[in-house]
Amino acid sequence: MGKSIxxxxxxxxxxxxxxxxxRHHVLxxxxxxxxxxxxxxxxxxxxxxxxxxxxxxxxxxxxxxxKRLAQIAFEARHSHDEWMQVFRKNYL
Numbered sequence: 001m002g003k004s005i006x007x008x009x010x011x012x013x014x015x016x017x018x019x020x021x022x023r024h025h026v027l028x029x030x031x032x033x034x035x036x037x038x039x040x041x042x043x044x045x046x047x048x049x050x051x052x053x054x055x056x057x058x059x060x061x062x063x064x065x066x067k068r069l070a071q072i073a074f075e076a077r078h079s080h081d082e083w084m085q086v087f088r089k090n091y092l
Contacts, residue, residue, distance in 0.1 A: 005040035005073045006066075012046040014062070022050045024057075026070040027087060035086060041070040067091040 006026070011018050021044045025036035036042050043066065049055050056062040068091045074083050084090065 002037055002040050004042050004044075005077065006070060007043045010044050012049055013043040013066075014045060014049040014056075017046040020047050021045065022047055024050055024066075026063075026066045032087065036070075039074060039086075041074065064091065 007013060010021055012021060013024070023042050024045045025033045026041045026043065027033070027036045045056060047055075049062075051057050056066065071083055071087075071091045080090075
């Protein structure tokens with residue numbers, strides 16, 4: 001399990017809860033989940049904010065906001081060109 005480059009500590013990204021946390025890979029799916037893991041593009045979220053009715057899995061605005069922040073974090077360590085080579089989509 002790699003370290004997140006987006007978040008320090010273990011608390012829900014959205015509400016700060018400390019218990020019942022799940023790992024949310026910001027760029028998901030079969031192809032991108034391993035890349036999210038490799039580059040540390042994940043955050044802790046509580047179950048409610050992960051897969052609940054208003055969770056990031058179902059709330060496009062929350063998901064898109066995290067994708068933008070993931071790209072910013074990635075590009076602070078790498079380059080925009082590398083982002084585009086790896087993920088092939090610009091979220092900024």
